Structures are given as C-alpha cells and as structure tokens.
Amino acid sequence: DIQMTQSPSSLSASVGDRVTITCRASQSISRYLNWYQQKPGKAPKLLIYAASSLQSGVPSRFSGSGSGTDFTLTISSLQPEDFATYYCQQSYRTPYTFGQGTKLEIK
Amino acid sequence: EVQLLESGGGLVQPGGSLRLSCAVSGFTFSSYAMSWVRQAPGKGLEWVSAISGSGGSTYNADSVKGRFTISRDNSKNTLYLQMNSLRAEDTAVYYCAKGVSSGWYPNLLFDYWGQGTLVTVSS
Numbered sequence: 001d002i003q004m005t006q007s008p009s010s011l012s013a014s015v016g017d018r019v020t021i022t023c024r025a026s027q028s029i030s031r032y033l034n035w036y037q038q039k040p041g042k043a044p045k046l047l048i049y050a051a052s053s054l055q056s057g058v059p060s061r062f063s064g065s066g067s068g069t070d071f072t073l074t075i076s077s078l079q080p081e082d083f084a085t086y087y088c089q090q091s092y093r094t095p096y097t098f099g100q101g102t103k104l105e106i107k
Numbered sequence: 108e109v110q111l112l113e114s115g116g117g118l119v120q121p122g123g124s125l126r127l128s129c130a131v132s133g134f135t136f137s138s139y140a141m142s143w144v145r146q147a148p149g150k151g152l153e154w155v156s157a158i159s160g161s162g163g164s165t166y167n168a169d170s171v172k173g174r175f176t177i178s179r180d181n182s183k184n185t186l187y188l189q190m191n192s193l194r195a196e197d198t199a200v201y202y203c204a205k206g207v208s209s210g211w212y213p214n215l216l217f218d219y220w221g222q223g224t225l226v227t228v229s230s
Contacts, residue, residue: 044202089152095154101152
C-alpha cells in the first residue's frame with residue numbers, strides 16, 4: 001500500500017497567516033493527489049484535486065502544488081472558517097489511502 | 108443540489124450484521140462510481156469499498172474483504188454496504204461518497220459526501 005504522511009500533525013496559526021501543509025507519498029503518485037477539509041462533526045469537503053486544481057466553489061486562497069512524492073497545500077491568508085483538519089488522499093493506486101490528517105488550530 | 112443521505116447505522120454485537128444505505132439525489136446516479144469511507148472515533152479516514160457506476164465492478168479494502176459487500180440499485184438511486192462478521196475495530200462513522208467518473212480505477216476521488224452514519228460494534 002502507498003503510505004501518505006502529512007506534516008505537521010497539528011499547527012497553530014492566526015487569522016491572516018500564510019500556512020503550508022505537506023504530504024509525502026511512500027512512492028511516486030504522479031499528480032494523483034487530493035486535499036480535503038473536515039470540520040468537527042462534519043463530512044470531509046474536497047478542496048484540491050490532481051495536486052493543484054481548485055474544486056468549484058473553493059476560495060482562491062487555497063492552492064496546491066507538487067508531483068511525484070511531495071505535495072503541499074497552502075492557505076494564503078487564514079480565515080476563521082479555515083480552522084479544521086486537512087487530509088491528503090492519493091488516487092493513483094488501490095487501496096486509495098489518506099494521510100493521517102493535519103489539525104489547524106487557532107493560536 | 109447533490110444530496111447523499113446515509114442510514115442504517117447503530118449498535119451491533121461482535122459477529123453481527125448490519126446493512127447501510129445511502130440514498131442520493133441531484134445527479135445521474137448510474138453515471139458515477141460510489142464509495143464507502145469510514146472514520147473511527149477520533150481517527151483519520153479509511154477508504155473501505157467502491158463500486159462502478161454500472162455496479163459491475165467492486166473493490167474492498169483488505170480490512171473488510173470477505174465480510175463487507177458493496178452494492179447499488181440504480182433504479183432506486185441507492186448505495187448499500189452489507190456488513191457481516193462485525194468486529195470492534197469496525198466501529199466508525201461510515202460516509203458514502205460520490206466519485207467523479209463512472210469507474211473507481213484509476214483516480215477515484217470524492218466530490219460529495221453524506222453526513223455519515225455511526226456504527227458501533229460492542230457487546
């Protein structure tokens with residue numbers, strides 16, 4: 001199975017900060033990397049697909065980059081509604097695996 | 108508006124069975140692969156099962172292989188997960204999730220999710 005490792009596991013930041021979350025795959029997955037946001041008690045929401053494509057309706061402050069094994073999710077200017085847990089997911093090979101999550105908290 | 112509504116969760120004893128349902132609306136159900144993704148309490152996401160739009164192709168993770176069966180009724184716009192021989196480690200919120208194409212391989216990602224249904228396996 002392809003292992004997905006996110007860093008950091010948790011992060012404290014302030015409104016207006018620029019934040020970057022990293023996801024590393026245990027083998028090359030080309031650009032088959034997706035990012036989700038999950039708020040407590042809610043279902044995940046697709047933010048970014050194919051490493052850098054913004055899902056419809058997602059604010060442009062979210063962006064993704066990377067290919068191969070190393071990927072990043074960047075939030076350019078944190079808003080109060082962005083405090084949540086973020087997961088990466090590889091869709092290159094079954095079983096499609098998720099990272100362990102990065103919890104973004106208010107400083 | 109796309110909607111996915113899971114039902115069927117609850118408390119079941121180890122070794123027992125449960126069938127989850129996911130009723131969908133707002134899109135052409137038969138045109139899209141569907142999946143079940145679960146989340147144990149306080150834990151991350153685990154992809155469990157997938158089925159193609161036609162229902163002709165399915166996938167189950169090793170952790171549930173031989174115990175869980177995914178199916179769909181395209182005439183009823185409903186996805187199912189039959190769960191047998193349940194174990195304590197199957198305790199989780201189960202989400203149904205919509206794929207972005209008719210197949211689940213390659214490149215299955217999830218653009219819409221239901222609100223989840225909690226399955227608790229305990230004596």
